[in-house]
Amino acid sequence: MLGPFDYFLWVTSFLLEVAVVVRVISSRSFARYYPVALYMFFAAFFECFHYICITRFGVSSPQYHFLHFFTGTLITIFLFWVIIHFYQQAFSQMNVRRYIRSGASILLFATALFSYAATRAHGDHLTKQFVVEFGQDLYFVGVVLTYLLWAAMVHFRESHARLIHLVLALGLYFSGTAATYALRNLFPNLQASLYQWAPPVFGTLLPLAWTYTFWKVPEDARILAYQLARRAQ
Amino acid sequence: MIAALICVISLAALSQFFVTYCWAALASTRHVQISERVREITRMAGTDVAADDFRRLLQFIFLCPQKDGYAGQVRAVALYYRLLRAVGFVGGLLIPGTAAWAERGCRECSHFAAVVLEHRIANMQNLVASQSGSLL
Numbered sequence: 001m002l003g004p005f006d007y008f009l010w011v012t013s014f015l016l017e018v019a020v021v022v023r024v025i026s027s028r029s030f031a032r033y034y035p036v037a038l039y040m041f042f043a044a045f046f047e048c049f050h051y052i053c054i055t056r057f058g059v060s061s062p063q064y065h066f067l068h069f070f071t072g073t074l075i076t077i078f079l080f081w082v083i084i085h086f087y088q089q090a091f092s093q094m095n096v097r098r099y100i101r102s103g104a105s106i107l108l109f110a111t112a113l114f115s116y117a118a119t120r121a122h123g124d125h126l127t128k129q130f131v132v133e134f135g136q137d138l139y140f141v142g143v144v145l146t147y148l149l150w151a152a153m154v155h156f157r158e159s160h161a162r163l164i165h166l167v168l169a170l171g172l173y174f175s176g177t178a179a180t181y182a183l184r185n186l187f188p189n190l191q192a193s194l195y196q197w198a199p200p201v202f203g204t205l206l207p208l209a210w211t212y213t214f215w216k217v218p219e220d221a222r223i224l225a226y227q228l229a230r231r232a233q
Numbered sequence: 234m235i236a237a238l239i240c241v242i243s244l245a246a247l248s249q250f251f252v253t254y255c256w257a258a259l260a261s262t263r264h265v266q267i268s269e270r271v272r273e274i275t276r277m278a279g280t281d282v283a284a285d286d287f288r289r290l291l292q293f294i295f296l297c298p299q300k301d302g303y304a305g306q307v308r309a310v311a312l313y314y315r316l317l318r319a320v321g322f323v324g325g326l327l328i329p330g331t332a333a334w335a336e337r338g339c340r341e342c343s344h345f346a347a348v349v350l351e352h353r354i355a356n357m358q359n360l361v362a363s364q365s366g367s368l369l
Contacts, residue, residue: 133236140239143246150250164257171250175243182240209254212305223260 002059009200010047016207017044023214033214035085036166039078040207046071069131076138077111079170083145084108086167089160090153111141132188136181142174161221162213169209176202252338255313258306259341262348271351282347284339287314290346297353307349314342 002010017040024030024037049067057063084104088097150167158164180198267282275289282290294307321335 136236136239140243143243146250147246150253161257161260165254168250168254168257171246172254175247175250179240179243179247182236182243185236186240216306217261221261223257 002054005197006200009197009204010051013200013204013207014044014047016204016211017041017047019211020207020214023211027214027219029214029219032089032219035082036210039075039082040210042078043075043207046075072135073138076142077108079142080104080108080111080145083142083149083170086163086170087149087152089163090149090156090158094156107145111138132181132185136178136185139174139178139181143171143178146171146174159222161223162217162219164223165213165217166210169206169213172209173202173206176205255310255338256341259310259345262345263341265344265348265351267344267347268351270354271347274354275347275350277347282340282343284336284343287311287339287343287346290343290350293350294346294353297350297357303349303352307346310342310345314339317342 020040021037021044024033024040030037049071050064053061053064053067081104084100084107087100087104091097091100146167150171153164153167177199180202267277271277275286275293277283277286291307291311317335317338321332321339324331324335
């Protein structure tokens with residue numbers, strides 16, 4: 001049964017996702033940030049699907065559990081594509097576009113294949129334990145990818161403020177969600193409410209931070225990534 | 234074992250990303266000079282903003298009830314300031330250097346608050362000037 005806080009997070013998250021799409025298009029940044037806009041569009045689209053599924057089958061139905069798992073995995077793999085786009089932007093001045101594309105294709109294919117194999121093997125009995133472990137591994141891949149991207153941005157002295165904000169918000173989202181899933185895996189009986197609300201809270205923080213970035217940080221604003229990294233230590 | 238490793242690495246990454254994100258959010262005001270007017274109003278001692286000035290600056294900001302784009306940012310920075318204070322207090326007892334690091338962060342927060350106050354005072358003056366102009 002969903003409570004008022006669940007609905008609040010749901011509606012806020014949906015509105016923020018729509019806001020990101022609107023802002024990316026209205027600020028004429030679509031050509032540069034189309035993966036972000038498409039990711040947010042599909043995230044909002046899946047939220048609508050979830051609503052339809054809940055009203056038709058109920059929140060504790062197997063249909064909703066399967067849809068939640070399936071769309072969650074799909075949208076996370078979609079987010080890997082967004083990270084790869086950020087890699088391309090960060091390395092745009094170096095002639096490594098081809099290597100990034102090849103590496104990214106292999107990574108995406110491997111993740112999709114692993115996800116498909118895992119889902120096919122457990123499709124008829126998507127146990128809670130499997131879902132938690134799978135989510136933990138998938139989000140951890142996101143943490144590693146984002147951290148490597150951030151390290152590269154610091155190393156190559158990236159100064160594009162918008163890109164820095166977008167990547168840091170992504171890092172917050174992936175690391176927060178991965179930590180929650182890992183904690184849930186380690187201590188399954190500890191504070192159910194924490195596990196229930198932490199992923200949606202991080203899921204709302206990502207569109208919130210991105211909305212802030214597209215609304216408040218101008219395209220030509222500059223800050224130095226390596227200075228931020230040094231200050232944070 | 235793997236879950237524990239993932240948990241520790243993710244929590245470490247989370248804290249680092251969070252702190253860096255906050256620094257990035259504060260970076261927009263870092264190079265803005267604070268005017269004499271704000272120094273006089275807030276009775277700031279010295280040329281630099283002190284970490285302890287934050288609460289006083291926040292009170293002045295709330296005295297200028299204007300709807301601008303800074304409202305959400307001010308709340309977020311106030312939360313970050315409280316967090317830094319707690320980290321500085323607890324971490325200072327355990328790890329040397331943490332208190333100095335937190336103090337530096339709090340000073341950045343105070344600088345941000347001073348810049349927002351400057352912006353709000355300028356807005357209020359413009360509003361008063363335009364209203365008195367329309368009355369005449």
